[in-house]
Amino acid sequence: MSDVLLINPVLPSLDRELRARYAVHRYYEHADKTAFLHEVADRIGGVVTGGATGISNELMDALPSLKIVAINGIGTDAVDLAHARARGIHVSTTPGVLTDDVADLAIGLLISACRGLCVGDSYVRDGEWGKSGLPLARKFSGMKVGIVGLGRVGRAIAARASAFGCPIAYTDLREIPALRYRFVADLRDLARESEALILAASADDAEGIVDAAVLDALGPDGYLINVARGRLVNEADLVRALLEKRIAGAGLDVFVDEPNVPAELFTLKNVVLQPHRASATVQTRAAMGEIVLASLAASFAGERPETSVTP
DSSP states (O other): OOEEEESSOOOHHHHHHHHHHSEEEEGGGOSOHHHHHHHHGGGEEEEEEOTTTOOOHHHHHTOTTOOEEEESSSOOTTSOHHHHHHHTOEEEOOOSTTHHHHHHHHHHHHHHHHHTHHHHHHHHHTTOBTTBOOOOOOOOTTOOEEEEOOSHHHHHHHHHHHHTTOOEEEEOSSOOTTSOSEEOSOHHHHHHHOSEEEEOOOOTTOOSOBOHHHHHHHOTTOEEEEOSOGGGBOHHHHHHHHHTTSSSEEEESOOTBTTBOOGGGGGOTTEEEOOSOTTOSHHHHHHHHHHHHHHHHHHHTTOOOTTBSOO
């Protein structure tokens, strides 16, 4: 029976199932990781990690018996897939089951930013109701929504926004003719035509594509929502645009250097912040755990996991 290395803590239900099936070692608990690996490295057949954490090539190469890196998420940008492929290591993800939660949060962030839900909550809790007034909020229904990346999550966001009467346009690597939404090839043009720009792209090699020019195209009445990857946004440009009121607001679940968030954002009432938790519901995390377990079992049985992204 292969041993499993946990890079991060996981949901208790998944932790219990892993312990019931395998010898589990907790990488994150050890201060002296070199000494720890010296004791267990030869026995590790599987690694379970998060999408943002991934696994370094150095750690991968320190595990000679490694068969699979099971990502408890959908992001693969923290894993060198070519390196894993060269070693014959499967890298699996948990696609599909996150879609609804991520799309729900994207719409929730946009409504929260437009309607000032966090500001209103503080206003009531702090006893300001009846003592001072609040500015009027921005109506969400009917907003022109531009979506960057129309994969599973992007399409789910479009369906939800459409239910609120929002006209939808999108940009992607290419037009998807089967979809009824309007394709805009240039990101800057999409921002210019949108009142809310929602990032749902898988990132891949993209970095800083939402910069000052895109934010200026979005304009002083526009909102930026990011539930994709922090590195898609030039954070310095975003902070300046918000401070200078060149855009109306933002809703952010992801950041460039997590868990570090630009401190300037903390004082801005037109910004809604979340700690990268778009998929953080009991139901979805349980479903993700089932996929992780299935991927490990398949790999240890000499089969290709269904959700492997490496041949």
